[in-house]
Amino acid sequence: MKDFAPTSDAPHPPTVSEARLLSVLDTAADGIIVIDEHARILIFNKACEKMFGVTTAEAVGQNVKLVMPTDYARQHDAYVGSYIRTGVKKIIGIGREVQGRHADGTVFPLELSVGEAATPDGRQFIGILRDLRPRKESEQRLADLQSELVHLARVSAIDEMGAAIAHELNQPLTALMLYLQAIRRAHSRGIDIVTVVGDILDKAANEAERAGHIIQRMRQFVEKRDPERHVRPLDPLIDEAIDLTLLGQRHRIRIDRQTGENLPPVSVDPVQIQQIVVNLVRNAIEAAAGVPDPAIEIRTRASDGSVRLEVQDNGPGIAPEALSKLFEAFASSKRRGMGLGLAISRTIAQNHGGDLLVDPGGNGRGACFTLVLPAASMPDEVG
């Protein structure tokens, strides 16, 4: 025990140079705690007082567990003991995120880096602490904003397509009305329709169902939901999204759809992925609208560890000067465009661990956008 200076329970009054050191520590913006080998607090600066709601006078001399949540506190003695015995560093010199506890019981995230000093009084550990809540909050706010924006962009896409979707609803409603009126007329004239009425009613029911589907699909797309992840094959999602986009188009356009063989599934938020497809296909349709025979190719294929979706149009391509800002929000060349489609699509792709790439085309070639998504590991390999 001769290495260890005896530690008195009541801290001795600070010497002059200690006092100077303390005043310096008190100006630090970060919390600083110095403990001895027994985890007893020797120094507790002003920033710590605020961070933990404990005064220096209360803290000094106490075990540092004072500012830790209970479950951490339980392990802390073991850590210190094991380090002193084995020298295996779990935290010293590394710095990591831990949790602190305020006197009012609030547990909060801290960044902690620990240094070690050998002093005549034995080993001491110096912890520098930074409250992570402000950073966490702004990260959370950013995430919230982003998901809000993603949702808004979907709503705005639907809004623009609204008039055209009304048209699409008119189709089944027309058919439904005419089927029912045909039966009504035959009936009121006493015409024998027994043989065909079942058939006509079935068709009418189908049309009503079709109208329902259109509404349902819009609703799915527009409603706000928390982001999800599902392991799904990509192709059916894409096909559905293409249908949804075409609903919104006045002019029919030739779409050449090629599906890759043996595509691995992807782990995605289906609605968000469909949002990308809607954006890309709308852009392609808008780009190709000015050429004599507008056509779009939509291909999927597997390529080492990822699944790719390519949307190629035969429009004019993307001007070199537009290319650098292409994926920025509010970069639009369209009268009614918000310029959000590509910005949001790339954000979504990257949130999925993938990316959105562009081959700008030009000189007679249209643009080609590629959505890359990592292939999902097979469900039984997970965990």
Place this chain on the structure above:
Amino acid sequence: MRVHVVEDDAGVSDSLALILRNIGHTVVSHRDAESLFKGPLPTAPDAVIVDLSLPGIPGAQLVRWLLNLAAPPRVVVITGQSQGFIDHQLRGLVPDGVMRKPLDVDAIARVLPPL
């Protein structure tokens, strides 16, 4: 009266054929303008119902072509699009009727009177 229906939506086309037969017409259905051109040309006193939003040759172009025939048939436009779109598409064209979807039998009977 023989009525050609040029409409790519299967449900609309089928129900329209049913109700037209119901009010006494003979119906020939086409999915697009191209398939109408493959058969014998409609002439007066036939009627042609044309959906404005067709795949391939646009509906308005078919309307223009029909109205320019030597003995033009009656041409009736059907559409679910906005008035602005209709005006824009039909610039200068005057078909015998324009019906907006959703359609009903009374509106149809008004432009193509039952026999």
